[in-house]
Each structure stands twice: as C-alpha cells, then as structure tokens.
Amino acid sequence: MxxxxxxxxxxxxxxxxGTAFADGHMASxxxxxxxxxxxxxxQQKAYVEPxxxxxxxxxxxxxxxxxxxxxxxxxxxxxxSVTWDVVDVVxxxxxxxxxxxxxxEIDADEDLAAAPDGTSASDDFxxxxxSDCFIPQIVYSTTFGYRTDLVGDTAPxxxxxxxxxxxxxxxxxxxxxxxxxxxxALLCDGVAKDDVxxxxxxxxxxxxxxxxxxxxxDDVIWWSAGADTPQLLADGEVVMGSTYNxxxxxxxxxxxxxxxxxxxxxxxxxDGWIIPTGLSPEREARARDFIKFATDTQRLADQxxxxxxxxxxxxxxxxxxxxxxxxxxxxxxxxxxxxNAQNTFLYNYEFWADYRDDIDAKFQAWLAQ
Amino acid sequence: MAEAMLAADGTPxxxxxxxxxxxxxxxxxxxxxxxxxxxxxxxxxxxxSMLFRSVENEIVANTLPYTVEALxxxxxxxTDLPSDATFEAMFYDMFIAAEAKRHTRLGTRLNYETTGxxxxxxxxxxxxxxxxxxxxxxxxxxxKAWDDGATWYALFNxxxxxxxxxxxxxxGRVARLSGSDASADINFAPDAQAAALLPLAAxxxxxxxxxxxxxxxxxxxxxxxxxxxxxxxVTDLQTADLSGYSGPMADMLRTAQQANLTVPNFTRxxxxxxxxxATLEPWxxxxxxxxxxxxxxxxxxxxxxxxxxxxxxxxxEKQILLTLFGRTIWMSLLITFSxxxxxxxxxxxxxxxxxxxxxxxxxxxxxxxWTSLLVRTSAWKVMLQQQGVINDVLVWVGLVADxxxxxxINNQFGTIVAMTHIxxxxxxxxxxxxxxxxxxxxxxxxxxxxxxxxxxxxRVYFPQSVPGIGAGSILVFILSIGYYITPEIVGGTKGVFxxxxxxxxxxxxxxxxxxxxxxxxxxxxVLVLYWAYDKIVGIDNVKLG
Numbered sequence: 001m002x003x004x005x006x007x008x009x010x011x012x013x014x015x016x017x018g019t020a021f022a023d024g025h026m027a028s029x030x031x032x033x034x035x036x037x038x039x040x041x042x043q044q045k046a047y048v049e050p051x052x053x054x055x056x057x058x059x060x061x062x063x064x065x066x067x068x069x070x071x072x073x074x075x076x077x078x079x080x081s082v083t084w085d086v087v088d089v090v091x092x093x094x095x096x097x098x099x100x101x102x103x104x105e106i107d108a109d110e111d112l113a114a115a116p117d118g119t120s121a122s123d124d125f126x127x128x129x130x131s132d133c134f135i136p137q138i139v140y141s142t143t144f145g146y147r148t149d150l151v152g153d154t155a156p157x158x159x160x161x162x163x164x165x166x167x168x169x170x171x172x173x174x175x176x177x178x179x180x181x182x183x184x185a186l187l188c189d190g191v192a193k194d195d196v197x198x199x200x201x202x203x204x205x206x207x208x209x210x211x212x213x214x215x216x217x218d219d220v221i222w223w224s225a226g227a228d229t230p231q232l233l234a235d236g237e238v239v240m241g242s243t244y245n246x247x248x249x250x251x252x253x254x255x256x257x258x259x260x261x262x263x264x265x266x267x268x269x270x271d272g273w274i275i276p277t278g279l280s281p282e283r284e285a286r287a288r289d290f291i292k293f294a295t296d297t298q299r300l301a302d303q304x305x306x307x308x309x310x311x312x313x314x315x316x317x318x319x320x321x322x323x324x325x326x327x328x329x330x331x332x333x334x335x336x337x338x339x340n341a342q343n344t345f346l347y348n349y350e351f352w353a354d355y356r357d358d359i360d361a362k363f364q365a366w367l368a369q
Numbered sequence: 370m371a372e373a374m375l376a377a378d379g380t381p382x383x384x385x386x387x388x389x390x391x392x393x394x395x396x397x398x399x400x401x402x403x404x405x406x407x408x409x410x411x412x413x414x415x416x417x418s419m420l421f422r423s424v425e426n427e428i429v430a431n432t433l434p435y436t437v438e439a440l441x442x443x444x445x446x447x448t449d450l451p452s453d454a455t456f457e458a459m460f461y462d463m464f465i466a467a468e469a470k471r472h473t474r475l476g477t478r479l480n481y482e483t484t485g486x487x488x489x490x491x492x493x494x495x496x497x498x499x500x501x502x503x504x505x506x507x508x509x510x511x512x513k514a515w516d517d518g519a520t521w522y523a524l525f526n527x528x529x530x531x532x533x534x535x536x537x538x539x540x541g542r543v544a545r546l547s548g549s550d551a552s553a554d555i556n557f558a559p560d561a562q563a564a565a566l567l568p569l570a571a572x573x574x575x576x577x578x579x580x581x582x583x584x585x586x587x588x589x590x591x592x593x594x595x596x597x598x599x600x601x602x603v604t605d606l607q608t609a610d611l612s613g614y615s616g617p618m619a620d621m622l623r624t625a626q627q628a629n630l631t632v633p634n635f636t637r638x639x640x641x642x643x644x645x646x647a648t649l650e651p652w653x654x655x656x657x658x659x660x661x662x663x664x665x666x667x668x669x670x671x672x673x674x675x676x677x678x679x680x681x682x683x684x685x686e687k688q689i690l691l692t693l694f695g696r697t698i699w700m701s702l703l704i705t706f707s708x709x710x711x712x713x714x715x716x717x718x719x720x721x722x723x724x725x726x727x728x729x730x731x732x733x734x735x736x737x738x739w740t741s742l743l744v745r746t747s748a749w750k751v752m753l754q755q756q757g758v759i760n761d762v763l764v765w766v767g768l769v770a771d772x773x774x775x776x777x778i779n780n781q782f783g784t785i786v787a788m789t790h791i792x793x794x795x796x797x798x799x800x801x802x803x804x805x806x807x808x809x810x811x812x813x814x815x816x817x818x819x820x821x822x823x824x825x826x827x828r829v830y831f832p833q834s835v836p837g838i839g840a841g842s843i844l845v846f847i848l849s850i851g852y853y854i855t856p857e858i859v860g861g862t863k864g865v866f867x868x869x870x871x872x873x874x875x876x877x878x879x880x881x882x883x884x885x886x887x888x889x890x891x892x893x894x895v896l897v898l899y900w901a902y903d904k905i906v907g908i909d910n911v912k913l914g
Binding site: 100 | 469470471473474476477480481484485486487488491683686687688689692693696754755756779857861862863865870873875876877878879880
C-alpha cells in the first residue's frame with residue numbers, strides 16, 4: 001500500500017516535471033543561424049537531427065546569416081524583435097555581441113554538459129571559452145593550400161613560401177582584410193612569433209607588415225568569400241592561397257583536386273554558439289536546452305565525421321572517428337592534429353578588437369594605392 | 370451692395386463649392402493613402418532614421434553623464450590630467466555602466482576614434498568592483514549590518530519628506546543609460562533629509578534602486594545595493610555634519626564617521642588598472658566626442674577627424690574615402706559613356722528594323738536582365754580570368770604568349786566591363802523608346818535636300834535622340850554610383866566603389882554612424898549631379914518613353 005502510494009507520487013512528480021519542461025516552459029520551434037554549406041550540414045547531421053529525434057514536436061529552421069550576424073542582431077535588437085534562437089558565430093563576433101549586450105552570458109559549468117568522465121565543462125573547454133557569452137564548437141584554422149602540380153619539385157613547407165615569388169612564381173590568394181596577413185608578413189620579415197602583436201601595435205610595425213606585403217602585392221588576388229581560394233586553386237589561377245582548412249579538405253578529399261596542405265603558421269580560430277538576449281523565457285529555455293545537448297562531448301565528436309574541424313572539447317578528441325561518407329580517418333585532417341599543429345598561431349581576439357578599425361583603414365588605403 | 374449667392378441649402382455658394390472640392394480632394398487623397406503610407410513607412414522613415422545616425426552621438430553623454438560634466442572645463446590641449454573629481458565621476462559612471470553592460474558598447478564607439486579604448490573600457494569595467502571594495506570591506510568590518518541591504522534601504526528610503534527631484538533625475542539617468550523605460554512604480558523614494566546630508570551616497574543608492582526595480586523587476590527593499598554605495602557613503606561622511614541627524618542608522622553613521630575610513634584614490638586606482646588612464650588620450654577622446662550631436666562621422670567620411678585642437682586630416686596612410694568617392698564617380702562616368710557607345714547603335718537598330726526582327730533583338734537585350742545578377746557577374750569572372758575563356762582563345766590563336774596572359778579581372782577594367790554589360794539594358798530601353806518616336810521621313814527629307822548621311826544623322830536624327838540618351842545616362846549613372854556586388858566580386862583592389870566601404874561599415878565594423886555619413890554624402894552627390902544636369906540639359910528634355 002505504502003509502496004504503491006510512493007510510486008504513484010513519484011510518477012506524478014516525474015510527469016509534472018516532464019510536462020513542465022517539455023510543454024510549459026520551452027518553445028516548440030527554434031531558428032538556428034549558421035553559415036550554410038558543408039559546415040551547416042555537419043551541424044544538422046551531428047546535433048540537430050539527433051536533438052529533434054529526442055524531442056518530437058520540436059521543429060528547427062535554419063537561417064544562413066552568420067556572416068552578417070552581428071549587424072543583423074543589432075538591428076533586430078533595436079527593432080525589439082529578435083527572431084533567432086541560437087546563432088553560430090566566430091569567436092571575435094561573439095566577443096563583440098557580448099560587448100554590445102546582444103548575447104546572453106553563459107555559466108559554462110551550469111549551462112553546459114560535463115564531460116563523460118566528470119570533468120567540468122569549463123575545464124573541458126579550457127582556454128577556448130574566450131568570452132562570457134561564447135560556447136565553442138570547433139577549432140578551425142586559416143591556412144594555405146598549394147597546387148601540387150604548379151609548385152615544381154620542392155613543395156613549400158613554410159608559410160614564407162607565400163612571399164617567395166622566385167621559388168614559387170605565380171599568383172597567390174589572400175583574404176582582403178589585414179587579419180592573419182599582417183601576422184604572416186611580420187613572421188616572414190623576421191619578427192619572432194611572440195613579438196608579432198607587440199610589433200603590430202606600433203605604427204612602424206604596421207608599416208613593416210604592409211611593406212612586406214607590398215613585395216607580393218602585384219601577385220595577389222584578394223578574396224572575400226571562403227570558397228574563392230579553392231575555386232582559384234582548382235582553376236589554376238593561383239599557385240597557393242589561404243582559406244579555411246575545411247574548404248581545402250573538401251577540395252582535396254572530396255573533389256580530388258591536386259592541392260596540398262601547408263599547415264605551417266596556420267591561424268587557429270574558434271566558431272561556436274551564442275544565445276541572443278531579448279528572447280522570451282520559453283524560447284530561451286529551448287535554446288539553452290539545445291545548446292547543452294549540442295555541445296556535449298559526443299555531439300562535438302560526431303561533427304568531425306562530416307567536416308575536418310577540430311572539436312572544441314578536450315574530451316571529444318579521442319572520439320573522433322572516420323568521415324561518414326569517405327570512410328577516411330579524420331584525425332590527421334584536423335588542424336589540431338599534432339603533426340599539423342607544429343607551428344600555429346591563435347587569433348588574438350583582444351588585439352584585433354582594438355586595432356581592427358585602425359589597421360583595416362590603413363590596409364584598405366594601402367590596397368587602393 | 371451685392372448679395373452673396375446662396376446654394377440650395379442656404380449656405381453661401383462659395384463656401385459650399387469649397388467644401389465640395391475639399392471633399393473631392395480628400396477622396397483623392399484617400400485613394401493614394403495606402404501607397405503614400407507604404408512609401409512613408411517602408412522607405413522614407415527607415416532611410417531618414419538611418420541617415421540621422423550620421424550625426425547622432427548620444428551614447429557618450431548617456432553612458433558617462435557625470436564624467437562629461439566634470440570634463441567640460443578641462444583643457445584637453447594642455448598637459449595636465451583631468452581633476453580627481455573627474456576620475457571620481459568616471460568611477461560612478463563606469464560602475465553603473467558596467468552593471469548595465471553599456472561600457473563595452475561605448476568602448477566600441479570610442480574605439481572608432483582612438484584605437485585601444487575598446488579593451489580599456491572592457492577591462493576597466495571588470496575592475497570597478499575591486500575599487501568599490503576598498504571602501505566596502507572596511508565598512509563591513511566595522512559593522513556587519515552594512516552588508517545587509519535592509520540597512521541601506523532603511524537609511525535612504527523616505528521616512529519623512531521624499532526627494533522627488535533626485536528620484537526623477539536618477540530615473541532619467543537609468544533610462545538614458547539602458548535605453549529603455551525607467552518610469553515604472555518602485556518601492557522606494559529617497560529621503561530628503563538623508564539626501565541633503567549624504568548627497569553622493571543617496572544619488573548612487575537611488576540610481577541602483579531605480580535600476581533593479583525597473584530593469585531587473587526586483588524589489589529594492591529586499592536586495593543588497595551595488596558596492597559603489599560604499600565609497601560614496603565614505604566620501605560623504607568626510608564632510609557630513611551628523612550632529613543634528615536623528616534619522617535611521619544615526620549611530621551607525623556616527624561610528625563610521627569616527628572610524629575615518631579611506632576613500633579610494635580614484636586617480637591612482639584608474640592608473641593602476643591601466644596606465645592608459647594616466648595619459649591624456651582617453652580623456653581627450655571622451656571630451657572631444659561628448660556632444661549629443663557630432664560632425665565627427667561626416668569628418669571621418671572625408672578623411673578628416675575631430676581632435677582636441679579642432680578639425681584635422683587623418684594621417685595620410687589612413688586616407689582612402691575621398692579617393693574612393695572620386696573613383697566611384699569617375700568609373701560611373703566611364704561606365705555611362707561605354708553604355709552610350711554600345712547602346713546607341715543597338716537602340717537605333719531596334720528602332721529601325723522591321724517589327725519581327727526588332728522583337729527578337731529586344732529579347733536578346735532583355736535576356737540578361739532576367740538572369741541573376743550574381744550569375745552574370747560570376748560568368749564574367751570565368752570569361753576574363755587569366756585561365757579563362759578569352760585568355761585561352763587568345764593564347765590558342767597565338768595573339769598572346771602563354772606566360773603573358775592578360776589581366777582583365779580584379780581591376781578597374783573588370784569592373785567596367787561587367788557593369789557596362791549589366792547596366793546596358795537601362796541605357797538601351799529609354800533610347801529605343803525615344804528613337805521609335807522619330808519619324809524616318811525626317812532623315813529622308815534631309816537627304817533629299819542634299820545632306821550627306823553624316824550631316825543628316827548629326828543635324829537631324831541625333832538631336833532628336835538626345836532625350837533618350839539623357840534618360841539612359843541618368844539611370845545608368847545613378848545605378849552605378851551605388852553599385853556594390855559587382856565591384857566586390859570583380860573589382861579586386863582598384864575597382865571597388867564607395868558602396869563597398871559602406872557595406873563594410875554596416876556589416877563588419879558596425880560603425881553605422883560612418884556608414885550613414887558616407888551614404889548621406891553619396892545621396893547628396895547624386896542630387897547635386899541631378900541638379901547640374903537639370904541646369905545644363907534640362908530635366909524636361911528627358912524622356913523615358
């Protein structure tokens with residue numbers, strides 16, 4: 001008799017709490033914002049489909065607006081109507097959104113899942129939690145690819161090959177913004193890696209970097225979309241060019257292009273989620289629930305089956321397996337793989353938050369000369 | 370004396386007529402009202418509000434009201450740092466701004482003017498609690514009751530007369546700071562006696578109470594105030610005369626006064642936080658850009674800047690926008706002329722061919738019009754690039770050596786070719802519709818009177834086709850001056866327009882003020898050119914059909 005009562009009571013409680021979570025407090029549809037293409041597809045496969053399977057009745061819609069996410073969120077916020085629930089942005093944008101009060105602050109240990117071995121989320125993500133609002137997903141890198149058939153007998157092994165037009169004649173493609181290019185220019189002009197940002201903080205250092213870039217200015221095609229460099233390499237328009245490592249992976253492994261990876265001095269950057277401020281409590285609860293699921297150890301490891309970006313959790317790395325369609329081991333294609341990461345750079349968020357406008361003006365003026 | 374004529378119902382005819390006419394006008398207005406409202410709401414209002422951003426600069430005074438006030442008579446061109454009172458004001462402004470997460474927004478705004486302010490504000494905002502604790506902790510050690518929100522509430526909540534002026538002043542401060550309404554009812558009113566005795570602490574406590582009640586929807590009676598009330602109280606106690614005070618917490622206040630607690634040395638604390646605070650630069654930036662309205666964005670838009678000494682040019686290595694304006698206008702003119710050169714013969718053909726053939730030709734003209742802009746632009750990339758179709762053909766024919774392939778894209782040439790192609794229909798169609806109305810018999814008449822072909826064309830036909838050229842030119846020029854996507858894709862470094870910079874400032878740098886100023890200048894330039902065109906050619910001579 002007593003047992004039945006207890007059982008009934010707990011069942012009732014479970015039911016009550018269950019319904020409270022599923023219907024009472026959480027919205028049943030959400031809008032996810034991402035970059036489109038292969039990357040969004042990896043998110044769809046690795047997190048969204050499993051999440052929707054676990055939560056019948058919930059629907060998810062994609063909006064491919066991550067490139068303009070900061071501007072659009074600011075506009076939505078000013079208009080008082082935020083229609084996005086979770087937004088995928090690069091870390092620099094997350095910092096700006098946090099600065100502007102457009103993204104919710106997250107308490108990693110409370111809001112995110114712990115690792116399977118019990119390591120807290122904040123230890124598992126470690127230094128990658130670069131902003132109070134940012135939930136990292138992947139580590140990607142901006143690095144160089146080169147045409148294996150156009151570089152002669154000695155394939156480039158150093159990033160400075162980009163500046164060596166004697167050994168590697170032909171055009172190069174670089175991104176049409178100062179970030180990364182200025183660092184590479186200084187590195188190849190003899191500045192020590194640890195001093196790069198100190199030098200770049202001075203007018204003379206900025207001029208030094210531009211002078212170094214000027215030595216190859218006539219040989220550069222400047223890109224503004226990540227797909228440009230793989231296309232230019234495929235067309236044979238350039239012998240080498242910078243882009244995101246996942247784009248090069250797709251060109252090499254999926255499209256069999258004669259392209260080689262130059263991992264030297266690759267610049268690590270992070271991409272992850274933010275939750276916008278100004279959501280209704282129901283939508284916010286749904287967004288938090290989704291984020292907690294989508295950034296757990298298994299989900300982040302699963303994403304690496306579809307795209308060659310490194311999971312942001314330390315505990316996900318050992319779980320990285322094979323590509324879902326190609327069946328090749330993904331670990332050697334990760335930017336974080338020890339062989340690839342012998343000489344790396346981490347995007348300096350603080351520096352670029354301060355100097356971005358200033359150096360960009362100089363860079364654009366230099367380009368227009 | 371003439372009698373006023375009356376209508377059938379006895380009212381004067383004049384008035385009756387006017388009323389009938391007015392009714393008619395209103396009915397006409399009602400008919401166009403939907404369109405008028407649509408245009409107003411979806412076009413004019415957003416554009417006007419966007420352009421307004423080019424002068425709006427409330428954020429500085431809204432976020433740092435007391436600092437701006439304290440800085441008002443500081444000499445920014447001198448060598449002395451602002452007064453200690455300014456640093457104190459900065460602390461209280463920064464403290465509440467950091468709580469409301471507005472300091473970083475201001476940092477971003479001021480970083481457009483002075484590099485480094487963004488991280489200076491972001492990092493300093495985190496340290497405000499530490500500064501407040503310099504006073505808060507000794508106060509708490511003195512009497513645990515100071516750590517209890519109820520103590521502060523009892524001290525400052527009105528037991529006698531309320532200081533309504535202080536309350537509404539702080540409501541205004543919070544509303545301006547947070548950009549949202551702060552007029553909701555709150556369970557607090559500052560006590561007039563306490564406010565007179567402890568003005569700074571009463572001010573900070575009231576600001577906090579208004580903030581938690583209106584922004585966080587909490588009851589100030591049940592919450593602990595921000596630590597900033599402690600340094601404010603300690604500061605007040607240094608000069609307050611408590612001898613006649615018998616209100617709440619009188620004993621605690623007396624004990625605190627006798628303990629002679631330390632007030633933080635704000636100047637030193639800020640300098641310890643970041644040495645930049647001990648330099649003139651951040652203060653000059655704040656003072657120079659403190660105004661609610663600023664010409665700063667417009668100055669930036671023409672490569673100048675506001676400095677403490679007045680208006681100055683940007684350093685040479687940052688000057689780019691005037692160059693871009695010049696280039697945009699120059700290239701738009703080139704594009705317009707190449708459209709005229711290519712479009713005129715086609716329009717002439719269209720107007721003079723038999724109907725059946727003309728229709729086929731017209732479809733060929735319109736076909737690219739119906740293709741996506743991006744597709745057309747990308748197609749030009751395939752055509753013009755070094756490994757592209759044209760270069761391949763030239764190399765195959767032998768006109769160009771394989772290692773000397775022509776560079777036809779990612780420069781001005783590429784932009785001009787692609788944009789001429791894209792804008793050509795806008796030139797051909799008005800020309801065609803004008804040429805259609807020119808009777809062919811005029812040309813025959815001229816020739817029969819002895820004119821050569823050229824004379825007949827130049828003296829008879831061409832003048833009649835000028836209105837078409839005018840209409841086409843205005844269309845093409847105005848469209849190309851604001852073009853963005855094609856220069857972005859095929860423009861490389863020297864073929865980009867000012868609109869590419871506007872797009873950058875809207876979506877990447879988020880400097881919407883500068884983007885608005887650039888847009889306003891572009892709009893003004895178009896209007897001036899339109900006006901000049903009207904003066905020289907006459908807008909009445911323009912025909913679209």
